[in-house]
């Protein structure tokens with residue numbers, strides 16, 4: 042016999058302002074099977090929970106309905122309270138009187154009636170609830186980190202140092218990401234390579250990290266604790282075990298005029314190449330698109346000169362399957378190509394470059410060995426104009442958001458230029474200077490006061506060439522409020538930070554959500570900044586939104602600690618709300634007829650076969666069986682089963698019908 | 709298909725040659741442009757700053773008449789008229805309440821669905837496909853295509869991809885055999901309405917445009933807006949005095965360029981009406 046307790050919460054005034062809570066509690070008390078009913082201001086508070094526990098014990102309740110907020114909010118709270126009072130937690134249900142009732146209706150008799158209906162519905166359901174027990178699944182204590190920029194590097198090192206295995210997958214031939222391209226970094230002007238490359242080496246040498254470069258995620262299946270990842274290792278055309286990194290091939294390769302990605306097109310590379318001298322791993326790959334042998338069938342110079350015979354023209358892509366327990370996405374960002382802004386002349390004038398190209402010019406490892414020389418003729422520019430927000434904060438032609446990093450790196454660029462070219466003049470056109478961060482405002486001040494960088498508040502309308510100069514037309518909207526024209530030798534565009542071109546496809550492969558700009562979405566903007574909506578998949582770095590190095594590294598360590606917490610247990614407990622195929626005594630065994638429609642419908646491949654044998658071991662029946670580790674409880678199979686043999690525990694057909702009938706029986 | 713034609717005041721006054729050349733090339737291409745009956749002022753310059761409802765009602769009345777005459781498209785050659793008509797159509801299709809208010813004022817049926825074309829859109833759609841047959845004497849000169857501000861803006865209404873560096877006129881001029889130069893002043897301000905109140909500002913702004921086009925070797929500036937034309941052509945004395953030298957580059961309407969390329973006489977193209985003499989035979 043049912044002995045159900047009903048607990049109606051006021052939620053402060055959130056519910057009681059529109060719903061007559063006392064009436065709801067009173068009406069619930071009249072329902073058949075309800076042994077106890079009350080209301081209280083804050084059910085989730087300590088006294089509220091104590092009230093529930095006491096009522097369970099004193100009245101010997103065998104079911105509980107809490108009428109309060111959304112189960113997303115407090116279902117775990119109330120189930121735990123019930124469990125502490127000795128009741129199976131799955132005998133507790135919640136009626137959502139807040140989001141589904143008080144928040145969406147005005148105060149009225151009908152609103153109170155609806156609240157009563159919602160409670161009655163759940164009372165009828167609880168009558169059919171059965172005790173359920175959490176499912177324990179083992180955790181595979183290996184993490185997959187996708188993307189080897191500073192975010193992926195930091196997350197990998199943290200997880201590996203906690204004693205867990207890490208597989209770091211990077212799509213390019215080397216790890217390092219954008220940070221490896223930077224010259225010096227704000228706000229301290231320490232050299233980017235000097236702080237990054239030791240970490241890259243650490244990754245390569247860490248016994249717990251397996252590095253897979255030139256590789257990409259092909260497929261991800263499974264769920265938290267037990268993912269199965271398929272990685273495509275792109276053919277490098279090199280036997281990495283034989284290659285000793287001598288570099289003979291890269292010096293002898295006759296195809297030398299390929300714009301180097303690492304040097305943002307300001308330098309050239311060969312077809313067989315190592316992206317930069319400090320690359321990790323320091324072994325070459327052949328770029329098939331540009332290799333004479335792959336394209337025209339002739340050459341093989343590298344094979345001839347290689348002292349260890351490491352070149353493998355017949356190497357093919359390899360698919361590797363990995364079992365991992367958690368995934369960290371750290372695929373970073375890209376910069377918008379300013380070709381959508383013909384007025385700035387990018388692509389038309391060689392000396393109009395992007396901020397990332399300026400980093401290469403200012404970098405000691407760059408094509409000019411750190412001297413600021415303009416691309417057209419190699420001359421040192423006497424006057425540089427920097428354009429901030431080139432594409433950012435521009436809903437008409439670019440992106441509406443602020444890219445966050447460019448105010449700071451533009452100040453840095455102007456500063457670096459002034460340090461290298463003392464007599465030079467630098468101008469920065471800006472909308473606002475956004476320098477919120479530790480020591481950031483001071484850094485910008487330094488650029489203005491000590492390095493005499495000219496900040497002009499206003500936009501640039503046009504850049505054009507006249508008599509060998511780049512004429513920059515803009516406006517100064519402050520004191521003079523006048524059009525300005527500057528004859529510059531070089532123009533640097535702080536182009537917007539945007540999502541990677543492959544981000545959307547990757548998100549879809551992994552079933553994680555992404556925003557309208559294709560940045561990966563965090564599970565909660567404030568309280569869950571490193572989690573995704575998919576349990577077991579975490580975010581680190583600029584793949585979530587544009588961010589600088591300090592923020593990237595903090596987020597990466599945050600994501601790593603979430604992985605380490607997950608790996609701190611040997612087993613993971615999951616809600617048992619999964620599908621089960623019914624079983625009954627012989628001679629029926631199960632109403633399942635073994636048609637396996639369910640198996641073909643299941644999006645998670647969670648349904649397999651079970652053979653029912655007699656005492657002699659002879660197979661008498663073949664029925665469907667759900668793998669509790671894979672089932673996500675989506676219920677698709679239930680809809681497909683013709684013989685009604687499969688049900689979701691806790692949400693059975695019978696329970697759902699009871700709810701519907703209770704609603705229809707509205708007085 | 710019935711194509712309507714809204715001349716606006718300029719085309720009946722200071723820029724009659726624009727009107728004449730447009731009608732001449734349409735006739736040559738076998739297209740009839742039907743002037744809408746009893747049209748009124750588009751409300752450019754003053755109205756939209758002074759009285760919102762009036763500034764919408766004036767263009768709306770013209771649109772409603774065109775609809776009542778069962779026109780499918782309406783060609784509006786003047787860039788300022790075009791801007792007012794298109795903006796009105798846009799605003800009234802976004803704001804249904806406002807459309808009701810204006811419709812009541814008009815006291816005639818108004819669906820607000822007619823397709824409005826500026827001169828470049830008209831040329832691209834109806835003339836360009838016929839140009840291969842119609843061009844008899846290719847122009848073969850360097851020209852600077854000058855768009856000014858209103859033809860391609862505002863971006864959210866015109867949906868133009870390259871509103872800072874438009875190319876549509878350049879493409880048409882190329883089809884006429886001319887060589888459109890690459891220059892940075894395509895959409896710079898000509899001084900617009902200051903033509904009357906502060907002519908010296910027009911002298912400076914238009915002067916820079918004329919100087920740049922000349923400096924880059926153009927033999928003519930091609931325009932598609934009466935305002936731009938009068939500033940660059942009629943205000944040449946102010947330009948010359950700003951630049952401190954006499955500039956003799958002519959300014960022609962794109963419709964005139966087409967008329968000449970089609971082999972029509974200079975008089976049919978209205979060439980004789982300009983302040984700065986046009987002599988396009990001076991080739992490169």
Ligand SMILES: Cc1cc2nc3c(=O)[nH]c(=O)nc-3n(C[C@H](O)[C@H](O)[C@H](O)COP(=O)(O)OP(=O)(O)OC[C@H]3O[C@@H](n4cnc5c(N)ncnc54)[C@H](O)[C@@H]3O)c2cc1C
Pocket residue numbers: 187188189190191192193210211212213215216217218219220223225226227228256257258371372373374375376396397398400446450453541543547581582583584588589590591593
């Ligand atoms: C011009 C410029 C100057 C800057 N200057 C500074 C500065 O001075 N100070 C500062 O703090 N910050 C600076 N930044 C910001 C800094 O670059 C970023 O904060 C940092 O690079 C973010 O690191 P990340 O690892 O998240 O992303 P990234 O550096 O973009 O790394 C992402 C990595 O993931 C890889 N990847 C991408 N997609 C896949 C895939 N599908 N599969 C596998 N691998 C993939 C990429 O190849 C790359 O190696 C600057 C940025 C720019 C553009």
Ligand code: SF4
Pocket residue numbers: 293294295296311312313327328331332333334335339340341342343344
């Ligand atoms: S075979 Fe290809 S990679 Fe090797 S040397 Fe020739 S071009 Fe370079």
Ligand code: SF4
Pocket residue numbers: 429430431433434442443444445446447448449472473474475535
């Ligand atoms: S950080 Fe500065 S430059 Fe970059 S988008 Fe934001 S405001 Fe513009």
